[in-house]
Structure formats: C-alpha cells, structure tokens
Amino acid sequence: MTQKTYLAMSISALALLMSACNDDNKKTTHLKVDQNPYSCQSKTVDGGQVVVGSDVAGDPAAPEPASGYRAGLTAKHSDQYMVVANTPLATKAGCEVLRAGGSAIDAAIAVQAVLGLVEPQSSTIAGSTFMLYFDAKTKQVSAYDGRETAPALATPYYLSRQEQADESSSAPVPNARRSGRSIGVPGTMRMFELAHQEHGKLPWHSLYDDAIDLAEDGFKIPGRLAAAIQSNANQLALDANAMRTFFHPDGTPRGVGERMTNPEYAQTLAAIARQGADALHQGPIAARLVAKAQQTVGDDAAQTPITPSLMTLNDLANYKALKRQAVCSDYRDYQVCGMPPPSSGGIAVAQTLGILSHYNLSQYSPSALSGDGGIPHPQAVHLISEAERLAYADRDLYVADSDFVALPAQGLASLLDANYLRLRSLHIDLDHSMGTASAGDFGLAQGVMATPENGTTQFTIVDAYGNVASVTSTVEGSMGSYHMVDGFLLSNQLTDFAANPIDAQGRWVANRVEGNKRPRSTMTPMLVLKDNNFYLATGSPGGSAIIQYVVKSLVADLDWQLDPQQAANLVNFGANNSATTNVDGSNTQLDLSALVAALQVKGHRISQGAQTSGIATIRRDANGRYVGGVDPRREGLVLGNGAL
Numbered sequence: 286m287t288q289k290t291y292l293a294m295s296i297s298a299l300a301l302l303m304s305a306c307n308d309d310n311k312k313t314t315h316l317k318v319d320q321n322p323y324s325c326q327s328k329t330v331d332g333g334q335v336v337v338g339s340d341v342a343g344d345p346a347a348p349e350p351a352s353g354y355r356a357g358l359t360a361k362h363s364d365q366y367m368v369v370a371n372t373p374l375a376t377k378a379g380c381e382v383l384r385a386g387g388s389a390i391d392a393a394i395a396v397q398a399v400l401g402l403v404e405p406q407s408s409t410i411a412g413s414t415f416m417l418y419f420d421a422k423t424k425q426v427s428a429y430d431g432r433e434t435a436p437a438l439a440t441p442y443y444l445s446r447q448e449q450a451d452e453s454s455s456a457p458v459p460n461a462r463r464s465g466r467s468i469g470v471p472g473t474m475r476m477f478e479l480a481h482q483e484h485g486k487l488p489w490h491s492l493y494d495d496a497i498d499l500a501e502d503g504f505k506i507p508g509r510l511a512a513a514i515q516s517n518a519n520q521l522a523l524d525a526n527a528m529r530t531f532f533h534p535d536g537t538p539r540g541v542g543e544r545m546t547n548p549e550y551a552q553t554l555a556a557i558a559r560q561g562a563d564a565l566h567q568g569p570i571a572a573r574l575v576a577k578a579q580q581t582v583g584d585d586a587a588q589t590p591i592t593p594s595l596m597t598l599n600d601l602a603n604y605k606a607l608k609r610q611a612v613c614s615d616y617r618d619y620q621v622c623g624m625p626p627p628s629s630g631g632i633a634v635a636q637t638l639g640i641l642s643h644y645n646l647s648q649y650s651p652s653a654l655s656g657d658g659g660i661p662h663p664q665a666v667h668l669i670s671e672a673e674r675l676a677y678a679d680r681d682l683y684v685a686d687s688d689f690v691a692l693p694a695q696g697l698a699s700l701l702d703a704n705y706l707r708l709r710s711l712h713i714d715l716d717h718s719m720g721t722a723s724a725g726d727f728g729l730a731q732g733v734m735a736t737p738e739n740g741t742t743q744f745t746i747v748d749a750y751g752n753v754a755s756v757t758s759t760v761e762g763s764m765g766s767y768h769m770v771d772g773f774l775l776s777n778q779l780t781d782f783a784a785n786p787i788d789a790q791g792r793w794v795a796n797r798v799e800g801n802k803r804p805r806s807t808m809t810p811m812l813v814l815k816d817n818n819f820y821l822a823t824g825s826p827g828g829s830a831i832i833q834y835v836v837k838s839l840v841a842d843l844d845w846q847l848d849p850q851q852a853a854n855l856v857n858f859g860a861n862n863s864a865t866t867n868v869d870g871s872n873t874q875l876d877l878s879a880l881v882a883a884l885q886v887k888g889h890r891i892s893q894g895a896q897t898s899g900i901a902t903i904r905r906d907a908n909g910r911y912v913g914g915v916d917p918r919r920e921g922l923v924l925g926n927g928a929l
Contacts, residue, residue, distance in 0.1 A: 431476025630809025
C-alpha cells in the first residue's frame with residue numbers, strides 16, 4: 286500500500302465523514318474517536334514509530350521468507366483498544382477502524398476483507414467463520430456460526446462417489462479436495478452481516494476501503510503466501526483466475542516481496558460494500574461462484590477432468606448464518622466460553638479443562654521463560670496430553686452438527702457434567718500414558734471418525750467500548766479447493782466431513798455428509814470471563830491441533846500466570862486421541878531433550894515436528910489495560926492506541 290493511502294485523510298476528518306453517514310438506520314454519532322496520530326503504528330527496535338505497510342525501515346509488513354519462529358517478541362500494551370491478527374496489513378486495517386470509533390465487529394470485517402487478499406492460503410470471504418462476541422453493556426457472550434453447509438443434493442457418499450447412489454461409482458476426480466465436491470455453501474459474509482446488524486457502529490460500506498486500496502494498488506507478497514503459491518502450483522494451474530493472480534504470464538509463481546494486485550477482488554469487495562452479503566449469495570457473482578464450483582474440466586491445456594459440485598443458486602440464496610449459545614463452563618476462578626457444535630473445539634476444551642481441574646497444575650509451571658518459548662514441565666505435558674486424549678475420544682465419536690445428529694444423553698449437560706469429567710480424570714495414570722483413550726459410554730451405537738483440518742487464521746479484537754470479538758476463519762486446506770472466482774478462493778471445507786460415512790464396524794458416523802449440514806470443525810475462538818467481566822480472548826489456527834494450542838494458552842495464563850506473549854511463545858504440546866504426543870520443535874534454539882526423555886519414560890511416543898499455530902490473545906489486566914500476544918510461528922502483529 287502506498288504512503289498516500291495513509292496520509293490522504295486525517296483521522297478526525299475520517300470520523301466526521303463517518304458520523305455524517307447512516308447505514309441501515311444506524312447512527313454513527315457518539316463514536317469514541319482516537320485523535321492520537323501515533324495510534325495503529327508499530328514501534329521499531331530503537332523505539333521509533335513506523336506506519337505498517339509504508340515500506341520504510343522497520344515496517345513489520347516488510348516481507349521475509351516464511352520462517353519457523355520469530356525470536357524476541359514481547360507483550361504489547363494499550364488502554365483503549367487492540368487488534369491481534371496473523372498478518373500485519375490485516376491488523377492495521379482493523380486498528381484503523383477502531384481508531385475511527387468502530388466496534389470490534391466493524392474491525393473484524395475490515396480484517397477479514399484484507400486477509401482474503403494477503404493471506405488467501407488461510408482465509409477467504411467465501412469460507413467459514415466462527416466468532417465469539419462479548420457485549421460490554423449486557424456482559425453476555427454470543428456465538429456466531431458462519432460455517433459452510435453441504436449442498437441440498439448431497440448425500441453421505443458425496444465425497445466418495447461421483448454418482449452418489451451407485452456403489453460401484455469411482456471417487457471424485459482429480460481427488461475429493463480438487464473436485465467441486467469439497468466446496469461448501471459459504472457462510473463468512475452472512476455471519477459478519479448478521480453480527481454487524483446487531484453490533485456495528487460504522488457503515489458497512491466503509492469497512493472495505495483498506496482492502497480495496499490494497500487490491501488495487503498492490504501489496505508485497507508475504508513469505509507464507511509465497512510458500513503456499515509455490516507448494517500448490519500444480520493444483521492452482523488448473524484455474525485461470527488463480528494463474529492470473531498468483532503467477533507471472535510465463536507460468537512461474539510470484540515470489541516473496543513482489544508487488545501483487547488483485548483487481549477482481551477489489552471489484553468483488555466493492556460489490557459487497559454496496560450490496561452487503563447478497564453480492565455473494567445472489568446475482569452475477571453468485572452465478573459465477575456456482576458455475577466455478579460446477580466446473581467439469583480444468584483451465585489447463587490438458588483440460589483435466591473435474592467432478593463438479595452439486596451446489597445451486599438456491600443453496601446460496603437459502604444459506605443462513607446462525608447465532609448460537611456459547612459453551613461456557615467454570616475453570617478455577619474463571620468462566621471459559623467456546624463455540625458449540627458444529628465446532629467440536631468448545632466442548633473438547635471445556636472437557637479438557639474440566640478433567641484438569643482435578644490436578645494442581647500451578648506446581649508444574651514452565652522453565653526458561655526469560656528466553657523465547659519457555660520449556661513446559663514434563664508432568665504438565667503428561668497430564669494435559671492425557672486429558673486431551675480423553676476429550677478427543679468423545680469428540681471423534683459424538684460431536685457433529687447437532688442440528689442433524691444429537692449429542693449423547695442430555696447433550697452438553699452430560700458431556701460437561703462435573704461428575705462425568707471427574708470419572709474421566711480417573712483414567713489418567715500419573716506415571717504412564719494411556720496411548721489412546723476410549724470415549725465415554727452413553728449407550729450410542731455410532732461410528733468413530735477423526736478428520737484432518739488445515740488452512741485457518743485467528744484474529745482477536747477489543748474495541749474502545751469494551752466489546753470483544755474472537756474470530757477463527759478458514760479456507761480449510763492451504764489455498765482451499767484451488768478453485769478461484771472473481772479474485773477470491775473457494776474453500777474445500779466439505780472435506781471436514783467423513784469421506785466414508787460408515788466406520789469399520791458398519792455404523793453410521795456422526796460427521797457424515799448430509800444435505801444442508803455443516804461439517805464438524807475444530808475451530809474454537811475462546812472468551813474468558815472473571816466476575817462476569819471480560820478477562821481474556823484467544824484462539825488459533827492449526828486444524829485438529831487447535832484444541833491443543835488453545836488449551837496450552839489458557840493453562841499458561843490461568844494456571845501459570847504467563848502474559849499473552851509468553852503463552853504464545855511457549856513450546857506447543859499436546860495430543861489428539863493417538864499414541865503420539867506432540868512437542869513443538871519450531872524454536873530450534875531450545876534444548877528439549879530432557880523434556881522428551883522424561884515423557885518417553887512415561888510411555889509417550891514423541892513427535893517433534895514444527896507446529897505452526899497462530900495464537901492471537903488479548904487479556905485485560907488488573908488496571909483495565911489490555912495486554913496482547915501474537916504467535917511467533919506466523920507473521921502476525923499486535924496494534925492498538927498509541928504505537929505498540
């Protein structure tokens with residue numbers, strides 16, 4: 286983005302413009318506008334200030350090759366508002382909205398619009414999004430569900446057979462993900478529209494300006510995007526829109542630091558700004574979206590066959606975002622809230638913490654906190670991993686879209702029952718890993734099925750009014766389905782369903798495909814309250830490991846009193862319901878040999894692969910100030926009032 290974009294209008298003039306607007310009869314007067322000229326800027330190593338995206342020395346948006354771990358990150362502080370996102374340009378866009386008096390919802394919309402441009406490998410306006418929202422006036426936590434749905438014509442064999450009713454039919458080509466069958470009916474913009482109607486302060490049309498400017502004027506390609514283009518080049522080559530956007534005319538991929546524009550995306554955002562989410566769900570963009578999903582051959586010279594989606598314009602027109610009741614439970618002196626189904630994350634985190642409440646984790650705090658990362662205590666890793674195995678066992682068996690498949694027994698009340706979780710905790714041997722766990726017995730004859738997940742992002746926002754948004758948004762795999770239309774990628778979200786609807790014992794699995802059903806997700810944005818007031822918000826990308834990253838972050842704060850940056854820096858660890866325990870090797874400067882050896886003595890099989898979480902946390906301290914932390918394993922940034 287050019288310097289003129291930032292200097293063309295003073296913040297006071299912008300606020301006057303906004304206050305003169307009226308959007309859906311929503312007056313934008315009495316905005317808390319920040320007049321500090323240094324707000325939403327980043328501090329340089331020598332203590333100076335720099336505008337994000339200005340290309341001057343110290344600009345945190347200056348592209349670098351994708352790296353495994355950024356050393357030296359420390360917590361950031363502000364006293365009015367804050368944004369934490371996994372790319373600097375998206376953080377900047379959200380911060381400027383807050384600076385102009387916008388709400389957390391307003392800022393989240395601006396962040397999402399930029400992410401779809403600069404981090405398309407993780408997020409898209411045509412994907413799915415979960416959001417937890419804390420209303421400072423009512424002190425209520427709401428859950429917003431923008432999860433994609435399967436087309437109405439889909440059956441349980443949608444991902445495994447080209448002809449669903451034919452048992453002898455071959456699988457979708459070139460594979461389920463690259464076919465149209467992975468593309469769900471998008472929900473992200475409908476969800477943000479619903480939330481904006483309830484909690485927005487600035488006009489909807491004003492929230493896309495930064496993203497449109499970046500798409501038109503160009504931005505320098507970050508390292509992680511460049512790596513995603515390179516690694517997915519063969520699949521993207523089947524799509525003409527993707528080739529125009531991410532590749533040179535000679536077919537070579539664009540690289541780190543190159544300036545990239547996306548005029549088609551700018552036009553799409555301009556339409557959304559004018560028409561709302563209707564621009565994606567009806568009309569010419571919707572028609573092109575459906576046509577792209579129904580594509581039968583690739584745009585490559587070989588015209589590679591592609592099994593089409595069965596999505597229709599009616600599917601798009603009929604999609605509805607939902608407002609649900611958050612999953613809230615007590616842990617220590619706090620109330621911890623997460624997403625309900627179709628997310629499995631809220632239940633799994635609550636179950637894990639409920640099991641861990643029977644242990645004194647404070648005595649197992651990490652070591653080496655003065656350096657980057659910190660090293661977790663072996664007994665803490667053991668207890669937390671075992672509790673997670675038990676929670677994942679219930680998740681894999683019982684949790685799906687509860688509008689289609691009911692939770693067992695009395696539902697959430699049974700899965701989160703204190704006595705049930707106490708009994709589950711008794712399965713943990715203090716000295717030896719269980720390897721894999723069995724689900725709790727609720728008398729259901731149901732199939733077990735775990736599904737992998739990938740390309741996702743997290744952003745966390747608190748506004749000047751005290752409202753908070755914790756948002757996890759996804760395209761599913763890196764670069765989604767590789768189908769691209771009008772400048773944005775379509776996700777492969779439906780591969781979060783079980784490809785085989787029947788398990789080895791011949792039982793239907795809960796997370797099977799059904800028409801209009803939402804696939805199970807692990808995305809779990811979290812909000813923590815203390816004495817009915819906001820205390821902390823966090824979340825992370827990371828596919829099925831999101832539960833582990835979130836649990837680590839929560840325990841690091843609530844049990845070990847780490848600040849949000851220390852918690853993000855801390856070595857990731859945990860386990861799904863397998864014999865393998867993860868010990869994150871992304872920070873190669875740490876000696877984890879003693880930790881690994883101690884866990885192996887307890888029977889853990891250790892994986893030390895790098896874990897690319899994307900934790901984004903804001904905490905309110907005892908003085909009412911905000912403390913932010915961003916994951917050193919990605920490219921994120923914390924911004925707020927004043928230079929941070």
